[in-house]
Amino acid sequence: MISSSSFLLVKFVEGKGQIVRDCPGTKNHICCGYKTVDLVEGCILSCSYCILRCYLNHKEIRILKDLEYVISQIKDAIRKESKHILRFGTGELSDSLALDRKYKLNIPLIEIFGNERKAIFELKSKWASIDHLLPFLNKYTVVSFSLAPQRIIETEEKRTSPLLKRLITLKKAIDRGCYVGLHFDPIIIYPGFEKDYEDMVDEISKVIDLKKVIWVSLGTLRFPKDLYEVFLEERRTNLLYGEFIRGEDGKYRYLKKERVRVYKLTYGLLKEKEKDLFIYLCMERPEVWEEVTGERLQTNEDLITKFDNRIKSLYGGSI
Numbered sequence: 345m346i347s348s349s350s351f352l353l354v355k356f357v358e359g360k361g362q363i364v365r366d367c368p369g370t371k372n373h374i375c376c377g378y379k380t381v382d383l384v385e386g387c388i389l390s391c392s393y394c395i396l397r398c399y400l401n402h403k404e405i406r407i408l409k410d411l412e413y414v415i416s417q418i419k420d421a422i423r424k425e426s427k428h429i430l431r432f433g434t435g436e437l438s439d440s441l442a443l444d445r446k447y448k449l450n451i452p453l454i455e456i457f458g459n460e461r462k463a464i465f466e467l468k469s470k471w472a473s474i475d476h477l478l479p480f481l482n483k484y485t486v487v488s489f490s491l492a493p494q495r496i497i498e499t500e501e502k503r504t505s506p507l508l509k510r511l512i513t514l515k516k517a518i519d520r521g522c523y524v525g526l527h528f529d530p531i532i533i534y535p536g537f538e539k540d541y542e543d544m545v546d547e548i549s550k551v552i553d554l555k556k557v558i559w560v561s562l563g564t565l566r567f568p569k570d571l572y573e574v575f576l577e578e579r580r581t582n583l584l585y586g587e588f589i590r591g592e593d594g595k596y597r598y599l600k601k602e603r604v605r606v607y608k609l610t611y612g613l614l615k616e617k618e619k620d621l622f623i624y625l626c627m628e629r630p631e632v633w634e635e636v637t638g639e640r641l642q643t644n645e646d647l648i649t650k651f652d653n654r655i656k657s658l659y660g661g662s663i
């Protein structure tokens with residue numbers, strides 16, 4: 345067990361093995377077929393609920409020093425895929441932007457995707473710093489932020505950027521011609537969260553043009569047993585509120601009826617603002633999908649095809 349606050353040292357390491365991987369997914373849950381790019385492992389932002397606190401077995405932040413190694417794997421994956429429009433992201437084992445102003449890791453990748461024009465590169469973050477990237481951005485890069493009510497940012501995401509700053513940064517990316525993504529993940533249930541989400545959706549719609557949002561993900565809080573023990577020790581009342589069930593993957597989640605309630609609430613708030621928003625559930629069961637959206641998705645392939653159609657509808661023949 346490590347705590348994320350111990351990610352203090354940065355170490356540059358050789359690239360070994362597979363850096364570009366399929367998102368591991370969860371049995372009996374619908375996965376969106378995302379490709380993760382493990383360019384950086386570890387994060388300085390130290391969110392209290394971050395799974396990296398018990399997932400990584402090293403105490404330093406590791407950055408791959410050989411970008412060419414990563415780029416060749418990305419190009420290989422794009423070349424091998426004939427059926428779908430691939431989506432890649434660096435925000436799985438780290439935050440895509442937290443260290444980027446200092447180390448400038450994303451610029452070569454943004455350029456590669458802009459040259460290839462066949463796939464999407466997503467920067468997923470809670471750190472509102474993209475000014476250094478603005479001259480390089482092109483529409484094949486999607487700038488995404490995980491969003492939460494300011495109350496949660498102040499208690500559980502203390503080192504990250506405030507909500508308004510994240511939204512203003514998304515607007516900058518839109519003004520540069522990019523589509524942006526929103527991730528309501530993890531949605532945390534606490535007394536009064538419903539009103540906070542209502543206010544947050546209002547604020548989002550005032551700052552950014554929702555027609556420029558390529559996708560919104562909804563995912564509720566989930567965590568492994570080790571993290572549950574940390575929450576108890578740290579008396580994380582926000583994170584322990586409500587009832588949990590342990591799933592087949594060993595992770596704790598809110599009960600299904602609660603997850604459905606939360607999704608219906610947030611889905612409804614968003615659709616009220618912009619009926620054409622593309623909203624998906626992150627790692628959910630087919631029956632939950634159906635209850636929330638009315639759609640019958642049975643397999644990962646069904647969701648991946650939905651993503652293909654969404655991207656084609658926005659990019660037309662330019663991808």
Ligand code: SF4
Binds near residue numbers: 348386
């Ligand atoms: S920003 Fe993401 S990767 Fe970084 S600590 Fe928070 S949850 Fe973990």
